[in-house]
Amino acid sequence: MKFFTKREQIVILLLVIIVVFIIFFNLYNKNVTLNKKTNLEEITLDDLEEIDEGKPKDENEAEEIIMVHISGQVYKPGLVQLKNGSRVIDAVNSAGGLKSEADLDRINLAKKLADEEKIYIPKIGEDNDIIDEVEISDGGSSSNSSGNKSNKININTCTKEELMNLPGIGEVLATRIVEYRESRKFNSIEDIMNVSGIGNKKFENIKDFITVK
Incomplete structure:
Protein backbone atom coordinates (compact mmCIF):
# COMPACT_ATOMS: atom_id res chain seq x y z
CA MET A 1 0.00 0.00 0.00
CA PRO A 56 -48.91 64.84 7.50
CA LYS A 57 -52.07 64.25 5.53
CA ASP A 58 -52.85 66.10 2.39
CA GLU A 59 -54.68 69.37 3.05
CA ASN A 60 -57.76 67.98 1.36
CA GLU A 61 -57.68 64.94 3.66
CA ALA A 62 -57.14 66.90 6.89
CA GLU A 63 -60.32 67.38 8.88
CA GLU A 64 -61.21 71.05 9.26
CA ILE A 65 -61.91 72.18 12.81
CA ILE A 66 -63.91 75.24 13.88
CA MET A 67 -64.04 77.07 17.21
CA VAL A 68 -67.38 78.34 18.54
CA HIS A 69 -68.24 80.36 21.66
CA ILE A 70 -71.46 79.25 23.35
CA SER A 71 -73.04 80.86 26.43
CA GLY A 72 -76.37 81.21 28.14
CA GLN A 73 -78.46 78.27 29.31
CA VAL A 74 -75.90 75.48 28.92
CA TYR A 75 -74.00 73.71 31.67
CA LYS A 76 -70.47 74.38 30.39
CA PRO A 77 -70.42 77.74 28.56
CA GLY A 78 -67.27 78.76 26.76
CA LEU A 79 -65.26 77.76 23.70
CA VAL A 80 -66.00 74.44 22.04
CA GLN A 81 -64.09 72.74 19.24
CA LEU A 82 -66.20 71.13 16.52
CA LYS A 83 -65.91 69.58 13.08
CA ASN A 84 -66.64 71.81 10.13
CA GLY A 85 -70.30 71.45 9.20
CA SER A 86 -71.46 70.96 12.78
CA ARG A 87 -74.77 72.39 13.95
CA VAL A 88 -76.00 74.23 17.03
CA ILE A 89 -77.06 70.94 18.65
CA ASP A 90 -73.44 69.72 18.41
CA ALA A 91 -72.20 72.85 20.20
CA VAL A 92 -74.89 72.43 22.85
CA ASN A 93 -73.87 68.82 23.47
CA SER A 94 -70.19 69.81 23.71
CA ALA A 95 -71.18 72.45 26.27
CA GLY A 96 -72.82 69.89 28.55
CA GLY A 97 -76.36 70.15 27.20
CA LEU A 98 -79.26 72.55 27.71
CA LYS A 99 -80.49 73.64 31.12
CA SER A 100 -84.15 73.23 31.91
CA GLU A 101 -84.62 77.03 31.69
CA ALA A 102 -83.47 77.18 28.05
CA ASP A 103 -86.03 78.66 25.68
CA LEU A 104 -86.16 76.14 22.83
CA ASP A 105 -88.63 78.27 20.87
CA ARG A 106 -85.97 80.92 20.34
CA ILE A 107 -83.12 78.73 19.12
CA ASN A 108 -82.60 76.70 15.98
CA LEU A 109 -80.72 73.52 16.93
CA ALA A 110 -80.38 72.55 13.26
CA LYS A 111 -78.49 75.70 12.22
CA LYS A 112 -75.05 75.08 10.71
CA LEU A 113 -72.15 76.81 12.43
CA ALA A 114 -69.18 78.78 11.14
CA ASP A 115 -65.75 79.31 12.66
CA GLU A 116 -65.58 82.08 15.31
CA GLU A 117 -69.37 82.12 15.69
CA LYS A 118 -71.02 83.17 18.96
CA ILE A 119 -74.12 81.30 20.18
CA TYR A 120 -76.33 82.53 23.00
CA ILE A 121 -78.99 80.26 24.50
CA PRO A 122 -81.66 82.50 26.06
CA LYS A 123 -83.65 81.75 29.20
CA ILE A 124 -87.41 81.29 29.18
CA GLY A 125 -89.00 84.69 29.74
CA GLU A 126 -85.71 86.53 29.27
CA ASP A 127 -86.10 90.07 28.01
CA ASN A 128 -84.38 90.68 24.70
CA ASP A 129 -83.28 94.09 25.96
CA ILE A 130 -80.73 92.55 28.32
CA ILE A 131 -79.06 90.43 25.65
CA ASP A 132 -76.11 92.56 24.58
CA GLU A 133 -73.86 91.78 21.60
CA VAL A 134 -74.71 88.09 21.42
CA GLU A 135 -75.91 85.90 18.56
CA ILE A 136 -79.30 84.22 18.95
CA SER A 137 -78.84 80.77 17.45
CA ASP A 138 -81.94 80.94 15.22
CA GLY A 139 -79.79 82.93 12.81
CA GLY A 140 -80.97 86.37 13.88
CA SER A 141 -78.68 88.74 15.72
CA SER A 142 -79.51 90.67 18.85
CA SER A 143 -76.27 92.63 18.70
CA ASN A 144 -76.33 96.38 19.16
CA SER A 145 -73.86 99.14 18.48
CA SER A 146 -71.46 99.85 21.31
CA GLY A 147 -72.95 103.32 21.68
CA ASN A 148 -76.49 102.10 22.28
CA LYS A 149 -77.28 102.61 25.96
CA SER A 150 -80.85 101.28 25.89
CA ASN A 151 -79.88 97.64 26.32
CA LYS A 152 -78.26 97.19 29.71
CA ILE A 153 -77.94 94.35 32.20
CA ASN A 154 -78.68 94.73 35.88
CA ILE A 155 -75.46 93.77 37.66
CA ASN A 156 -77.45 92.98 40.81
CA THR A 157 -79.62 90.31 39.19
CA CYS A 158 -78.00 89.17 35.92
CA THR A 159 -76.46 85.72 35.43
CA LYS A 160 -72.75 85.01 35.25
CA GLU A 161 -73.13 84.18 31.56
CA GLU A 162 -74.65 87.61 30.91
CA LEU A 163 -71.75 89.26 32.70
CA MET A 164 -69.33 87.31 30.49
CA ASN A 165 -70.89 88.97 27.45
CA LEU A 166 -69.65 92.37 28.65
CA PRO A 167 -66.50 93.70 26.94
CA GLY A 168 -63.40 92.41 28.73
CA ILE A 169 -65.31 90.39 31.34
CA GLY A 170 -64.32 86.73 31.39
CA GLU A 171 -65.37 83.87 33.61
CA VAL A 172 -63.04 84.84 36.47
CA LEU A 173 -64.25 88.45 36.73
CA ALA A 174 -67.88 87.40 36.27
CA THR A 175 -67.51 84.98 39.18
CA ARG A 176 -66.00 87.73 41.35
CA ILE A 177 -68.90 90.07 40.55
CA VAL A 178 -71.45 87.42 41.52
CA GLU A 179 -69.58 86.63 44.73
CA TYR A 180 -69.35 90.33 45.60
CA ARG A 181 -73.08 90.98 45.22
CA GLU A 182 -73.93 87.96 47.38
CA SER A 183 -72.70 89.90 50.43
CA ARG A 184 -73.69 93.43 49.39
CA LYS A 185 -75.72 95.22 46.74
CA PHE A 186 -74.39 97.42 43.98
CA ASN A 187 -75.89 100.84 44.74
CA SER A 188 -74.38 102.42 41.64
CA ILE A 189 -72.63 101.13 38.56
CA GLU A 190 -69.40 102.67 39.89
CA ASP A 191 -69.53 100.18 42.76
CA ILE A 192 -68.46 97.46 40.34
CA MET A 193 -64.97 98.91 40.56
CA ASN A 194 -64.86 97.57 44.13
CA VAL A 195 -64.53 94.11 42.56
CA SER A 196 -60.91 93.00 42.33
CA GLY A 197 -59.63 93.25 38.77
CA ILE A 198 -62.03 95.97 37.57
CA GLY A 199 -60.32 99.34 37.34
CA ASN A 200 -61.11 102.63 35.66
CA LYS A 201 -60.20 101.43 32.17
CA LYS A 202 -62.33 98.29 32.33
CA PHE A 203 -65.19 100.28 33.89
CA GLU A 204 -65.08 102.74 30.96
CA ASN A 205 -65.52 99.78 28.59
CA ILE A 206 -68.61 98.37 30.35
CA LYS A 207 -70.36 101.36 31.93
CA ASP A 208 -72.65 101.89 28.94
CA PHE A 209 -73.90 98.31 29.18
CA ILE A 210 -74.72 97.98 32.88
CA THR A 211 -77.30 99.31 35.32
CA VAL A 212 -78.32 98.80 38.96
CA LYS A 213 -82.01 99.67 38.70
Whole structure:
Protein backbone atom coordinates (compact mmCIF):
# COMPACT_ATOMS: atom_id res chain seq x y z
CA MET A 1 0.00 0.00 0.00
CA LYS A 2 1.30 3.39 -0.96
CA PHE A 3 1.38 6.03 1.77
CA PHE A 4 1.44 9.76 1.27
CA THR A 5 4.62 11.49 2.06
CA LYS A 6 4.68 14.06 4.78
CA ARG A 7 4.75 16.85 2.24
CA GLU A 8 1.75 15.45 0.39
CA GLN A 9 -0.17 15.15 3.66
CA ILE A 10 0.46 18.83 4.40
CA VAL A 11 -0.74 19.81 0.92
CA ILE A 12 -3.92 17.72 1.30
CA LEU A 13 -4.58 19.23 4.73
CA LEU A 14 -4.22 22.74 3.34
CA LEU A 15 -6.62 21.89 0.52
CA VAL A 16 -9.19 20.55 2.99
CA ILE A 17 -8.86 23.70 5.09
CA ILE A 18 -9.32 25.88 2.01
CA VAL A 19 -12.41 23.93 0.92
CA VAL A 20 -13.93 24.15 4.41
CA PHE A 21 -13.22 27.89 4.53
CA ILE A 22 -14.85 28.42 1.13
CA ILE A 23 -17.93 26.45 2.20
CA PHE A 24 -18.17 28.38 5.47
CA PHE A 25 -17.73 31.72 3.69
CA ASN A 26 -20.49 30.92 1.20
CA LEU A 27 -22.86 29.89 3.98
CA TYR A 28 -22.13 33.08 5.91
CA ASN A 29 -22.84 35.26 2.86
CA LYS A 30 -26.14 33.46 2.28
CA ASN A 31 -27.20 34.06 5.89
CA VAL A 32 -26.33 37.75 5.70
CA THR A 33 -28.25 38.12 2.43
CA LEU A 34 -31.22 36.26 3.88
CA ASN A 35 -31.25 38.44 6.99
CA LYS A 36 -31.13 41.61 4.92
CA LYS A 37 -33.97 40.39 2.77
CA THR A 38 -36.02 39.44 5.83
CA ASN A 39 -35.43 42.84 7.46
CA LEU A 40 -36.40 44.59 4.25
CA GLU A 41 -39.61 42.59 4.08
CA GLU A 42 -40.40 43.44 7.70
CA ILE A 43 -39.87 47.14 7.06
CA THR A 44 -41.99 46.99 3.94
CA LEU A 45 -44.88 45.24 5.62
CA ASP A 46 -44.87 46.79 9.09
CA ASP A 47 -42.59 49.74 9.66
CA LEU A 48 -43.49 51.60 6.48
CA GLU A 49 -47.14 51.63 7.54
CA GLU A 50 -46.18 53.35 10.80
CA ILE A 51 -43.96 55.81 8.91
CA ASP A 52 -46.83 56.64 6.56
CA GLU A 53 -49.13 57.18 9.51
CA GLY A 54 -46.73 59.76 10.90
CA LYS A 55 -46.66 61.77 7.66
CA PRO A 56 -48.91 64.84 7.50
CA LYS A 57 -52.07 64.25 5.53
CA ASP A 58 -52.85 66.10 2.39
CA GLU A 59 -54.68 69.37 3.05
CA ASN A 60 -57.76 67.98 1.36
CA GLU A 61 -57.68 64.94 3.66
CA ALA A 62 -57.14 66.90 6.89
CA GLU A 63 -60.32 67.38 8.88
CA GLU A 64 -61.21 71.05 9.26
CA ILE A 65 -61.91 72.18 12.81
CA ILE A 66 -63.91 75.24 13.88
CA MET A 67 -64.04 77.07 17.21
CA VAL A 68 -67.38 78.34 18.54
CA HIS A 69 -68.24 80.36 21.66
CA ILE A 70 -71.46 79.25 23.35
CA SER A 71 -73.04 80.86 26.43
CA GLY A 72 -76.37 81.21 28.14
CA GLN A 73 -78.46 78.27 29.31
CA VAL A 74 -75.90 75.48 28.92
CA TYR A 75 -74.00 73.71 31.67
CA LYS A 76 -70.47 74.38 30.39
CA PRO A 77 -70.42 77.74 28.56
CA GLY A 78 -67.27 78.76 26.76
CA LEU A 79 -65.26 77.76 23.70
CA VAL A 80 -66.00 74.44 22.04
CA GLN A 81 -64.09 72.74 19.24
CA LEU A 82 -66.20 71.13 16.52
CA LYS A 83 -65.91 69.58 13.08
CA ASN A 84 -66.64 71.81 10.13
CA GLY A 85 -70.30 71.45 9.20
CA SER A 86 -71.46 70.96 12.78
CA ARG A 87 -74.77 72.39 13.95
CA VAL A 88 -76.00 74.23 17.03
CA ILE A 89 -77.06 70.94 18.65
CA ASP A 90 -73.44 69.72 18.41
CA ALA A 91 -72.20 72.85 20.20
CA VAL A 92 -74.89 72.43 22.85
CA ASN A 93 -73.87 68.82 23.47
CA SER A 94 -70.19 69.81 23.71
CA ALA A 95 -71.18 72.45 26.27
CA GLY A 96 -72.82 69.89 28.55
CA GLY A 97 -76.36 70.15 27.20
CA LEU A 98 -79.26 72.55 27.71
CA LYS A 99 -80.49 73.64 31.12
CA SER A 100 -84.15 73.23 31.91
CA GLU A 101 -84.62 77.03 31.69
CA ALA A 102 -83.47 77.18 28.05
CA ASP A 103 -86.03 78.66 25.68
CA LEU A 104 -86.16 76.14 22.83
CA ASP A 105 -88.63 78.27 20.87
CA ARG A 106 -85.97 80.92 20.34
CA ILE A 107 -83.12 78.73 19.12
CA ASN A 108 -82.60 76.70 15.98
CA LEU A 109 -80.72 73.52 16.93
CA ALA A 110 -80.38 72.55 13.26
CA LYS A 111 -78.49 75.70 12.22
CA LYS A 112 -75.05 75.08 10.71
CA LEU A 113 -72.15 76.81 12.43
CA ALA A 114 -69.18 78.78 11.14
CA ASP A 115 -65.75 79.31 12.66
CA GLU A 116 -65.58 82.08 15.31
CA GLU A 117 -69.37 82.12 15.69
CA LYS A 118 -71.02 83.17 18.96
CA ILE A 119 -74.12 81.30 20.18
CA TYR A 120 -76.33 82.53 23.00
CA ILE A 121 -78.99 80.26 24.50
CA PRO A 122 -81.66 82.50 26.06
CA LYS A 123 -83.65 81.75 29.20
CA ILE A 124 -87.41 81.29 29.18
CA GLY A 125 -89.00 84.69 29.74
CA GLU A 126 -85.71 86.53 29.27
CA ASP A 127 -86.10 90.07 28.01
CA ASN A 128 -84.38 90.68 24.70
CA ASP A 129 -83.28 94.09 25.96
CA ILE A 130 -80.73 92.55 28.32
CA ILE A 131 -79.06 90.43 25.65
CA ASP A 132 -76.11 92.56 24.58
CA GLU A 133 -73.86 91.78 21.60
CA VAL A 134 -74.71 88.09 21.42
CA GLU A 135 -75.91 85.90 18.56
CA ILE A 136 -79.30 84.22 18.95
CA SER A 137 -78.84 80.77 17.45
CA ASP A 138 -81.94 80.94 15.22
CA GLY A 139 -79.79 82.93 12.81
CA GLY A 140 -80.97 86.37 13.88
CA SER A 141 -78.68 88.74 15.72
CA SER A 142 -79.51 90.67 18.85
CA SER A 143 -76.27 92.63 18.70
CA ASN A 144 -76.33 96.38 19.16
CA SER A 145 -73.86 99.14 18.48
CA SER A 146 -71.46 99.85 21.31
CA GLY A 147 -72.95 103.32 21.68
CA ASN A 148 -76.49 102.10 22.28
CA LYS A 149 -77.28 102.61 25.96
CA SER A 150 -80.85 101.28 25.89
CA ASN A 151 -79.88 97.64 26.32
CA LYS A 152 -78.26 97.19 29.71
CA ILE A 153 -77.94 94.35 32.20
CA ASN A 154 -78.68 94.73 35.88
CA ILE A 155 -75.46 93.77 37.66
CA ASN A 156 -77.45 92.98 40.81
CA THR A 157 -79.62 90.31 39.19
CA CYS A 158 -78.00 89.17 35.92
CA THR A 159 -76.46 85.72 35.43
CA LYS A 160 -72.75 85.01 35.25
CA GLU A 161 -73.13 84.18 31.56
CA GLU A 162 -74.65 87.61 30.91
CA LEU A 163 -71.75 89.26 32.70
CA MET A 164 -69.33 87.31 30.49
CA ASN A 165 -70.89 88.97 27.45
CA LEU A 166 -69.65 92.37 28.65
CA PRO A 167 -66.50 93.70 26.94
CA GLY A 168 -63.40 92.41 28.73
CA ILE A 169 -65.31 90.39 31.34
CA GLY A 170 -64.32 86.73 31.39
CA GLU A 171 -65.37 83.87 33.61
CA VAL A 172 -63.04 84.84 36.47
CA LEU A 173 -64.25 88.45 36.73
CA ALA A 174 -67.88 87.40 36.27
CA THR A 175 -67.51 84.98 39.18
CA ARG A 176 -66.00 87.73 41.35
CA ILE A 177 -68.90 90.07 40.55
CA VAL A 178 -71.45 87.42 41.52
CA GLU A 179 -69.58 86.63 44.73
CA TYR A 180 -69.35 90.33 45.60
CA ARG A 181 -73.08 90.98 45.22
CA GLU A 182 -73.93 87.96 47.38
CA SER A 183 -72.70 89.90 50.43
CA ARG A 184 -73.69 93.43 49.39
CA LYS A 185 -75.72 95.22 46.74
CA PHE A 186 -74.39 97.42 43.98
CA ASN A 187 -75.89 100.84 44.74
CA SER A 188 -74.38 102.42 41.64
CA ILE A 189 -72.63 101.13 38.56
CA GLU A 190 -69.40 102.67 39.89
CA ASP A 191 -69.53 100.18 42.76
CA ILE A 192 -68.46 97.46 40.34
CA MET A 193 -64.97 98.91 40.56
CA ASN A 194 -64.86 97.57 44.13
CA VAL A 195 -64.53 94.11 42.56
CA SER A 196 -60.91 93.00 42.33
CA GLY A 197 -59.63 93.25 38.77
CA ILE A 198 -62.03 95.97 37.57
CA GLY A 199 -60.32 99.34 37.34
CA ASN A 200 -61.11 102.63 35.66
CA LYS A 201 -60.20 101.43 32.17
CA LYS A 202 -62.33 98.29 32.33
CA PHE A 203 -65.19 100.28 33.89
CA GLU A 204 -65.08 102.74 30.96
CA ASN A 205 -65.52 99.78 28.59
CA ILE A 206 -68.61 98.37 30.35
CA LYS A 207 -70.36 101.36 31.93
CA ASP A 208 -72.65 101.89 28.94
CA PHE A 209 -73.90 98.31 29.18
CA ILE A 210 -74.72 97.98 32.88
CA THR A 211 -77.30 99.31 35.32
CA VAL A 212 -78.32 98.80 38.96
CA LYS A 213 -82.01 99.67 38.70
